Amino acid sequence: MPKKVMWGLIACGTFLLLIIGLGLATQLKSDRSSHVITQQKRPLIMIAGSNSTPNNFDDIIKALNAQHRHPVINVTVTANQTIQFKENRVENTHLNDALIVIYFKNSADTNANIVTQTNGLAKAMAYLKKRVHLKTANALGYSNGGLIWSRYVAGLATTKPVPIHDLMLIGTPFLGTDERQPDHDLYDPLLKRKDHFKSLHAVVNVAGDTSKGDDNVVPLSSVTAGGKLFMNTAGRYTQMTVNVKNISHGNLLQERYVARLVRQNLVNQ
Structure with missing residues (x-):
């Protein structure tokens, strides 16, 4: 050659x-x-509402795991406020990738119990700080779970809450479920402490609507009352309504659109 x-x-x-x-x-x-x-920048902690079960967020977890498998931590707050912990690890993942579900065995629908649950949340968060070195998180509250998160961030259960970066509320009844007789017992203390919400980077407040002004349980006006708490206090406030045929308060967490909102606003942030 x-x-x-x-x-x-x-x-x-x-x-x-x-x-x-x-x-x-x-x-x-x-x-x-x-x-x-x-990659998640912080774990996502989820709390359901009244008469909840440990499986309320299974559909959302399944949807999130379809793209990226997450470790799951289940924290149970018993009726006497003791903490039970269970963890399903995933190899080569960090705490920031975790989906954490906090379940209250006593989730009766009373104002007094929501106060008790907020105290239980403070204990659960303190436990997570010690057990897994939790320093910050994003949060999702469904129904009364949104009230519990709001009370926690407002410092109504502890003077040193774990910093919450982004908060999503779904069907949260800030003024109860009777539009003609709004319930201010839990709402007014939040109004007085709304300055605490300045620590929030972003809040997304989601309502369901059957086209009749409610989701068959919670009036839109009760959900949108959250605007007075978070608008111009949190870094960013977004309010939206999910209007789907046959939607109801009980199936809000099963809506695929809601799962996408969770991924966009809480997992990828």
């Missing part, structure tokens, strides 16, 4: 290897960047 041809082949081979190497390096950098973008 002539030397010129041989050296030409060597030059072409070297150039090809260089191109492949640059391509692999670019892909690796892209993969790393993608991982950083999709």
